[in-house]
Amino acid sequence: MPKWIKANEDESNVVISSRMRLARNLSNYYFSNKLKAGEAAQVTKEVEDAVMSGNSALKDQFSLHNMKDMDELERVMLIEKHMISRELAKTEMGAVLIKEDETVSIMLNEEDHIRIQTILPGLNLEKAWDIADKVDDVLEERLHYAFDERFGYLTACPTNVGTGMRASIMMHLPALVEMGYMDGVLKAANQIGLAIRGIYGEGSNSRGNIFQISNQLTLGRNEKELFANITGLAKQLVSKEIEARSFLKKNQGIKLEDKIFRSLGTLQSARVMDSAEAMSLLSNVKLGIEMGYIKDISTREIDLLFIRIQPAHQLKMFNPKTPGERDVKRAGFIREQLEKMIEDK
Structure with missing residues (x-):
């Protein structure tokens, strides 16, 4: 990488x-x-x-x-x-x-x-x-x-x-x-x-x-x-x-926290995921790390995932026969990577 x-x-x-x-x-x-x-x-x-x-x-x-x-x-x-x-x-x-x-x-x-x-x-x-x-x-x-x-x-x-x-x-x-x-x-x-x-x-x-x-x-x-x-x-x-993040934290409170952890939960459990959805959910997780909600994952690990989940990288890693199979492989790869990140901590 x-x-x-x-x-x-x-x-x-x-x-x-x-x-x-x-x-x-x-x-x-x-x-x-x-x-x-x-x-x-x-x-x-x-x-x-x-x-x-x-x-x-x-x-x-x-x-x-x-x-x-x-x-x-x-x-x-x-x-x-x-x-x-x-x-x-x-x-x-x-x-x-x-x-x-x-x-x-x-x-x-x-x-x-x-x-x-x-x-x-x-x-x-x-x-x-x-x-x-x-x-x-x-x-x-x-x-x-x-x-x-x-x-x-x-x-x-x-x-x-x-x-x-x-x-x-x-x-x-x-x-x-x-x-x-x-x-x-x-x-x-x-x-x-x-x-x-x-x-x-x-x-x-x-x-x-x-x-x-x-x-x-x-x-x-x-x-x-x-x-x-x-x-x-x-x-x-x-x-x-940073000001906008403080405003969201103050005004959305538990709703913001819920959005972040729902995104993490989806990434940890989903069986099918395209790259656009993965990027959106990873962005929420990255925000959660940077705002102190998520402690066991680093921003560097998420930045690496941003690249590794892209279509060509997934094709290189898994050689799926169809886009649908690639989305299944991507979901499994994300689950595996997140599990490793948390275990390593």
């Missing part, structure tokens, strides 16, 4: 992870959507050589995975672990270099030739940026980026021109959802150039009350300004979510 999932002391009640992404293109090739298969393969080779030969510290930490050599199940598992985008999974010409601890991935021939991604636990954007910047420096020593003195780094999509930087924070916001405040949050984010999307980013829906906050534009913005906007909104949401 990805090493970026672990318990955090400060924002563990709300912030799950921070991610930094840098978009880069090579100056001597067309953008990815115009590349022929042979040219895409050459881009992959040049970047792989830059990683494997350019720095001894990186050489032994990364492995290359070509999309054409992976079946759909393997690709979707990487999406579920947030290692690659859904767009990269769709192209046969794409590839990804993945660091052994899965905190860094370098996507190749997605929308841009290179997308360096760093993902870390908790509210940790500056460290994520520092790691991505160091990887970028290693690549730039051996590669010639498409760069303009006036506009900055040139990218396939105009919204990424400039720094080419996209920062995002994954947050668990069940109380704000319960109180109907998310529409107002979405409008406020748009007004300062930020976007709030679902669990897998652009084009995805929220599941398990998990959202991603990211910047929409990079042109004319520097790193400090982007950090300030995203981190500022994240801290406000942390505060508002």
Whole structure:
């Protein structure tokens, strides 16, 4: 499982992870959507050589995975672990270099030739940026980026021109959802150039009350300004979510506690469960842990389950013949995991 999932002391009640992404293109090739298969393969080779030969510290930490050599199940598992985008999974010409601890991935021939991604636990954007910047420096020593003195780094999509930087924070916001405040949050984010999307980013829906906050534009913005906007909104949401949880506890009392323990009871006893229901119930359990109702399970264990119950992971583990059989296997897997968690305590 990805090493970026672990318990955090400060924002563990709300912030799950921070991610930094840098978009880069090579100056001597067309953008990815115009590349022929042979040219895409050459881009992959040049970047792989830059990683494997350019720095001894990186050489032994990364492995290359070509999309054409992976079946759909393997690709979707990487999406579920947030290692690659859904767009990269769709192209046969794409590839990804993945660091052994899965905190860094370098996507190749997605929308841009290179997308360096760093993902870390908790509210940790500056460290994520520092790691991505160091990887970028290693690549730039051996590669010639498409760069303009006036506009900055040139990218396939105009919204990424400039720094080419996209920062995002994954947050668990069940109380704000319960109180109907998310529409107002979405409008406020748009007004300062930020976007709030679902669990897998652009084009995805929220599941398990998990959202991603990211910047929409990079042109004319520097790193400090982007950090300030995203981190500022994240801290406000942390505060508002904690306030909303206190309000729910005060005003719903036993009803809130009942909802949490009914969710846990269902997960411990259900014989059939699809991923959407599982995510919703696990979100309630996670809230119960974070509010102190549930003592024998950690938030890290639930965050791991969020990934392990996804369709591709379940297919990999159990190889069910039908979606119905997969839902039966998922329910059994959740029961087994929860039992182990409680026994271990």
